[in-house]
Amino acid sequence: MNVEMEIICVGNELLIGKTLNTNALWMAKRATSLGVVVKRITVVSDDVNEIATVITETIKRKPRFITTTGGLGPTFDDKTLEGIAKALKCKLEVNERALKMVKEKYEIYANQGKIERVEMTPPRVKMATLPEQAQPMSNPVGTAPGVIINIKNTTLIAVPGVPSEMEAIFEESIVPLLKKEAGNVTFFETSIFADNIMESVLAPLIDQTMHDNAYAYIKSHPKGEEDTPHIELHFSTTAKDSKTGKNRLGNAIIQLTELIEKKGGKIRLQKKKK
Amino acid sequence: MNVEMEIICVGNELLIGKTLNTNALWMAKRATSLGVVVKRITVVSDDVNEIATVITETIKRKPRFITTTGGLGPTFDDKTLEGIAKALKCKLEVNERALKMVKEKYEIYANQGKIERVEMTPPRVKMATLPEQAQPMSNPVGTAPGVIINIKNTTLIAVPGVPSEMEAIFEESIVPLLKKEAGNVTFFETSIFADNIMESVLAPLIDQTMHDNAYAYIKSHPKGEEDTPHIELHFSTTAKDSKTGKNRLGNAIIQLTELIEKKGGKIRLQKKKK
Numbered sequence: 403m404n405v406e407m408e409i410i411c412v413g414n415e416l417l418i419g420k421t422l423n424t425n426a427l428w429m430a431k432r433a434t435s436l437g438v439v440v441k442r443i444t445v446v447s448d449d450v451n452e453i454a455t456v457i458t459e460t461i462k463r464k465p466r467f468i469t470t471t472g473g474l475g476p477t478f479d480d481k482t483l484e485g486i487a488k489a490l491k492c493k494l495e496v497n498e499r500a501l502k503m504v505k506e507k508y509e510i511y512a513n514q515g516k517i518e519r520v521e522m523t524p525p526r527v528k529m530a531t532l533p534e535q536a537q538p539m540s541n542p543v544g545t546a547p548g549v550i551i552n553i554k555n556t557t558l559i560a561v562p563g564v565p566s567e568m569e570a571i572f573e574e575s576i577v578p579l580l581k582k583e584a585g586n587v588t589f590f591e592t593s594i595f596a597d598n599i600m601e602s603v604l605a606p607l608i609d610q611t612m613h614d615n616a617y618a619y620i621k622s623h624p625k626g627e628e629d630t631p632h633i634e635l636h637f638s639t640t641a642k643d644s645k646t647g648k649n650r651l652g653n654a655i656i657q658l659t660e661l662i663e664k665k666g667g668k669i670r671l672q673k674k675k676k
Numbered sequence: 677m678n679v680e681m682e683i684i685c686v687g688n689e690l691l692i693g694k695t696l697n698t699n700a701l702w703m704a705k706r707a708t709s710l711g712v713v714v715k716r717i718t719v720v721s722d723d724v725n726e727i728a729t730v731i732t733e734t735i736k737r738k739p740r741f742i743t744t745t746g747g748l749g750p751t752f753d754d755k756t757l758e759g760i761a762k763a764l765k766c767k768l769e770v771n772e773r774a775l776k777m778v779k780e781k782y783e784i785y786a787n788q789g790k791i792e793r794v795e796m797t798p799p800r801v802k803m804a805t806l807p808e809q810a811q812p813m814s815n816p817v818g819t820a821p822g823v824i825i826n827i828k829n830t831t832l833i834a835v836p837g838v839p840s841e842m843e844a845i846f847e848e849s850i851v852p853l854l855k856k857e858a859g860n861v862t863f864f865e866t867s868i869f870a871d872n873i874m875e876s877v878l879a880p881l882i883d884q885t886m887h888d889n890a891y892a893y894i895k896s897h898p899k900g901e902e903d904t905p906h907i908e909l910h911f912s913t914t915a916k917d918s919k920t921g922k923n924r925l926g927n928a929i930i931q932l933t934e935l936i937e938k939k940g941g942k943i944r945l946q947k948k949k950k
Contacts, residue, residue, distance in 0.1 A: 418705070420865070434691075440692065442691075442718065442730075443691065443718070444718050444719075507903075545901075612752075
């Protein structure tokens with residue numbers, strides 16, 4: 403059975419079109435590479451009620467994992483943990499382990515002479531104030547800890563929105579959890595490119611190839627226009643071993659290539675340069 | 677009152693981390709520039725039930741506009757219209773106006789000698805098969821028409837996922853609708869950069885500035901680490917005229933700059949080069 407994940411990205415900057423959502427891309431790609439199926443990505447604003455609503459809705463769909471990015475920092479608009487607490491109808495409280503993690507970071511900064519003394523001001527304590535049943539996850543490169551909460555059969559994980567921090571916590575603490583659940587499977591993918599064949603002509607050929615090759619998924623991505631067609635054909639599958647994965651894709655590629663060439667199309671192994 | 681929009685992006689390529697969601701960025705930025713508030717962006721797979729579920733959920737939140745991108749083409753996995761029909765519990769039927777639009781495109785390709793004759797094959801008719809109460813919107817640069825459906829007080833608009841087609845339909849057919857609803861407002865934004873001040877020290881200064889400057893929204897984006905801080909401060913507001921918008925941001929910038937400099941921070945007008 404598929405191990406499913408949903409990703410929730412918190413941040414006004416994503417909704418006003420200021421920031422490209424590279425975090426969602428990175429996280430989706432990394433989870434997919436481990437055989438996890440990302441079912442949905444949702445972007446919401448830095449608003450407690452919006453965050454609480456999307457968390458509540460997502461929990462109801464019962465994915466095995468929910469990861470949120472953004473909103474864990476010290477400023478007033480870092481509201482992810484408040485939103486999670488609201489959704490779970492639980493209190494926020496200072497978590498002693500989290501407080502120790504945050505304090506240790508400022509002690510390092512003080513030892514390095516970057517700050518004068520370690521003062522646990524309200525914005526700093528805020529980063530250690532978690533929903534009551536949550537546990538902190540160490541942040542190898544930044545200050546705000548990640549947060550993990552088990553809710554029945556769903557594991558909810560919150561990581562910061564700063565890409566280097568998100569990636570470091572994901573690799574250190576989340577990847578092992580995903581591997582344990584998804585087992586030893588890998589996602590295989592490759593692309594070829596078709597010229598001189600319209601997507602509307604290609605459509606039934608893809609249908610036929612997918613029908614004959616169970617488990618190989620093929621998706622066409624038009625890169626030119628319908629009248630000057632240059633179409634990426636993306637093949638993917640999830641398999642327990644490399645031989646199975648590569649055989650599946652290889653067989654599908656051979657069949658589709660033959661069908662396309664019969665219709666006068668040309669296959670390239672790389673994207674046409676503009 | 678705010679004119680609200682939700683964006684739904686359909687495509688497995690976004691969920692496996694193959695494709696960066698530049699469509700969501702472009703659409704969110706363009707809508708925001710017109711004073712529309714983008715409340716949520718949701719990414720789902722090329723699956724009829726997933727699409728139908730997210731459409732149903734989104735309609736319940738009653739945004740003024742819902743725009744979907746992707747899934748309007750001729751292939752088997754272009755399922756957005758089927759998903760919309762399922763959500764609205766209505767039939768799909770060949771729309772005569774849409775059929776005419778699609779046919780005219782192929783007639784042009786035939787006249788240009790790009791295809792031998794105009795044959796309305798099932799994949800081509802599929803692009804003109806719409807939910808029964810829908811109307812097509814002309815696609816200035818591609819083949820598949822956009823689709824518009826009014827559902828009580830919500831306007832649902834579906835556009836293709838090919839960026840050039842999405843942008844062209846948005847500019848030609850959607851921008852006028854948004855302008856009509858949002859009126860003559862504009863979104864103003866600008867950024868400054870703060871060095872030598874940690875985000876945890878900055879937090880209460882932003883609080884105070886936002887408290888004193890109603891309507892100016894300020895968000896901090898750490899670009900370095902907490903111990904070597906380089907923080908973008910993004911100021912934004914929506915206003916009816918340029919003078920009001922710029923004054924609001926100017927006043928907020930002056931106040932926050934003074935507060936930061938008192939704490940030993942330095943302000944730059946541009947991002948520090950790495």
